[in-house]
Structure formats: C-alpha cells, structure tokens
Amino acid sequence: MVSGSHTVARNRPQRPLESWKQIAAYLDCSERTVRRWEAREGLPIHRREHHKQDKVFAYPHELDSWRRGRTRTPSTPAPTPEPQIHGYLLEHAAITATMHYYIEGARAGDSSLMRPAFHPAATISGYCQGIEYIGSIQLVFDWIDGNGSAPDLKPRFARIEIIESIALVHLEVHGWSGRNAGANAHYSDVFTLLKIDGEWKITHKLFHSHVS
Amino acid sequence: MFAGMNAASYSNEYDSIVAAMQGYIEGSRQGRSELMRSAFHPGASFIGYAGGELRQGTQFLFDWIDGNGPAPDIRPRFTSVDILDTIAVVRLEVEGWSGKLAGSGVRMSDLFTLLKTENGWKIVQKAFHWHAAIERE
Numbered sequence: 001m002v003s004g005s006h007t008v009a010r011n012r013p014q015r016p017l018e019s020w021k022q023i024a025a026y027l028d029c030s031e032r033t034v035r036r037w038e039a040r041e042g043l044p045i046h047r048r049e050h051h052k053q054d055k056v057f058a059y060p061h062e063l064d065s066w067r068r069g070r071t072r073t074p075s076t077p078a079p080t081p082e083p084q085i086h087g088y089l090l091e092h093a094a095i096t097a098t099m100h101y102y103i104e105g106a107r108a109g110d111s112s113l114m115r116p117a118f119h120p121a122a123t124i125s126g127y128c129q130g131i132e133y134i135g136s137i138q139l140v141f142d143w144i145d146g147n148g149s150a151p152d153l154k155p156r157f158a159r160i161e162i163i164e165s166i167a168l169v170h171l172e173v174h175g176w177s178g179r180n181a182g183a184n185a186h187y188s189d190v191f192t193l194l195k196i197d198g199e200w201k202i203t204h205k206l207f208h209s210h211v212s
Numbered sequence: 213m214f215a216g217m218n219a220a221s222y223s224n225e226y227d228s229i230v231a232a233m234q235g236y237i238e239g240s241r242q243g244r245s246e247l248m249r250s251a252f253h254p255g256a257s258f259i260g261y262a263g264g265e266l267r268q269g270t271q272f273l274f275d276w277i278d279g280n281g282p283a284p285d286i287r288p289r290f291t292s293v294d295i296l297d298t299i300a301v302v303r304l305e306v307e308g309w310s311g312k313l314a315g316s317g318v319r320m321s322d323l324f325t326l327l328k329t330e331n332g333w334k335i336v337q338k339a340f341h342w343h344a345a346i347e348r349e
C-alpha cells in the first residue's frame with residue numbers, strides 16, 4: 001500500500017544533495033570516485049559561493065542525467081584517445097591525465113589522490129615563505145594534507161614539452177587557499193616526468209610561490 | 213622566456229644560469245665530475261634510464277662521468293632557457309657523446325631544473341633521454 005505522504009514526497013521537487021558523502025551515497029560509490037568523476041568526466045557538482053570550506057552540492061536529476069549519458073564503466077580512469085591520433089597527442093593526453101591526479105589531490109587537500117602521479121623517488125625543490133624546500137616528495141604530501149581543501153584552485157597548463165621518455169609540464173596555479181597556502185595564493189610549478197613501463201610519473205616538482 | 217621579466221634582468225639571469233651549466237658541460241667534456249659538482253645543489257636529484265636501466269641519484273651521474281672519461285667532441289646546444297623568478301628550466305641538446313660508457317656518436321636530451329639560491333643558480337634536477345644510438349655499443 002502506498003501511503004499519501006510517500007506520493008507527496010515523490011512529486012516534490014528533489015532537494016539537492018548537500019555534501020560529498022550524500023552525493024557518493026546517491027551514486028553508490030566512494031567520495032573519492034565522485035571527485036574523480038567531477039574532475040575527469042564532468043559530473044555536475046555545484047559549489048556554494050563565499051564558503052571557505054569545500055562546500056558542494058548536487059541536484060539528483062542532474063546526476064541522473066549525467067549517469068544516463070555516461071557510457072564508460074565506473075572504473076575507466078580517463079578518456080581513451082582514438083588510436084589514429086598522432087603520437088604526440090597520445091603522450092600529451094597521458095601526461096595530462098597524470099597531472100590531474102596532482103590537481104585533484106591539491107583541490108581536495110588529500111595527498112592520497114595525487115600519490116599515483118608521482119614516482120616513489122620523486123623530489124621537490126623551491127622556496128615557500130622564505131624557507132627552502134629540497135627533498136622527498138613526502139614534503140608535498142604533508143603540505144597538501146595539512147593545507148586542507150582548496151576548492152577555488154584554477155590550474156592552467158602553460159606548457160607541455162615531451163622529449164621521448166621525459167617531459168616537462170609548467171603549471172600556473174591561481175586561487176590556492178587553505179591552512180598553509182593562505183588566501184588566493186599563486187604558485188608556478190614545473191614538473192619533470194619520466195615514462196616508466198609505459199606510464200608517465202612525476203619525478204620532480206620545482207615551484208615558485210608568488211607573494212601577493 | 214617566461215612572462216613578467218624585463219629583458220635586462222632576463223639577460224643577467226640567463227648569463228648566470230648558462231655559467232652554472234658550463235660547469236656541467238666542461239665536466240662532461242673532460243670526464244671529470246669535480247668540475248660539475250658545484251653546479252649542482254647538494255640536495256639535487258637525478259633519475260632516468262641509462263643503458264636501459266633506471267638509475268637514480270647524482271652520485272650515479274658523477275661516477276658515470278668519471279667512469280666515462282673524456283668526451284672531447286660533445287656539441288651542446290641550449291635549445292631553451294626559461295626563467296621565472298626563483299626557478300628556471302634549461303633544455304640542453306648534446307650531440308657527439310663518446311667515452312668508455314657512452315660509446316660513440318651518441319645524442320642526449322637533457323632537461324635541467326634550477327633554483328636560485330643564496331649561492332647562485334643551482335641545478336636541482338637533471339632529467340635526460342638517451343637517444344637510440346646507445347644501442348650501437
């Protein structure tokens with residue numbers, strides 16, 4: 001028997017899902033997957049203005065529509081370029097996919113999201129607030145986790161240069177925020193990558209912090 | 213050249229960077245790592261495939277240079293020198309590598325990243341690609 005209240009609820013305009021957790025529950029997947037789908041596959045996530053925190057929401061009908069239009073399986077990490085595309089563009093796509101792990105981790109303040117982008121022996125060099133950082137990439141992971149989310153991050157690929165098994169990516173990143181970054185900070189990053197067993201991995205991150 | 217820098221300051225920084233790189237080039241030419249060590253930051257890193265194997269650490273590089281011996285015919289070209297305040301990237305194309313470890317007529321592409329420190333510009337990483345000629349040896 002269908003109760004009257006149930007009927008009313010079904011006909012009422014759907015309320016937005018108000019957190020990563022609610023969105024993940026609605027899509028029956030992990031929060032990390034939701035973030036990845038947003039970054040990679042255009043999952044329609046909205047953000048509240050004037051919130052320091054990573055305040056997101058989503059409309060169920062938009063998620064339904066996205067899900068209907070999505071043809072790839074959930075485990076597919078990135079769009080696969082057509083095989084006839086020029087070799088440079090294939091490498092370019094693979095490098096960009098690697099870099100998105102970094103960007104997602106930076107945005108979410110979660111180093112576990114960016115670790116797949118890095119070679120285990122990767123290193124970092126640069127100055128932040130007058131302090132010289134030279135050493136293991138763990139310094140970056142610790143900084144990211146301590147910083148927390150940076151929802152307004154705006155990364156721009158200024159340059160991608162590929163020389164056979166090595167590559168250089170110059171990323172200009174505006175809109176950094178968080179406990180370590182402060183507000184609306186600007187970083188220039190130069191990543192060196194190495195193609196190891198067919199996969200592009202970051203081996204070095206060189207950075208410059210622009211003081212506003 | 214990255215934006216945000218006037219031509220005079222770019223030229224000054226360029227000269228300092230190229231001077232640091234000359235240490236690397238001379239050390240390579242003579243097969244003497246002591247000539248290049250001061251160009252590198254003490255915490256510099258090195259990673260890449262040499263002879264088909266993944267090699268790490270600047271000590272591997274220095275040992276390799278010493279073990280290779282002279283490479284008198286190297287022809288280095290600075291194909292780009294990009295500078296952004298405290299950081300820089302140099303792409304060096306080197307033809308004519310020879311020596312006990314390099315073989316002969318080998319070409320290498322290098323990407324050096326540099327940091328402007330209190331002691332001047334220092335290499336903080338060297339990435340490289342050996343072109344296929346290494347297979348000849």
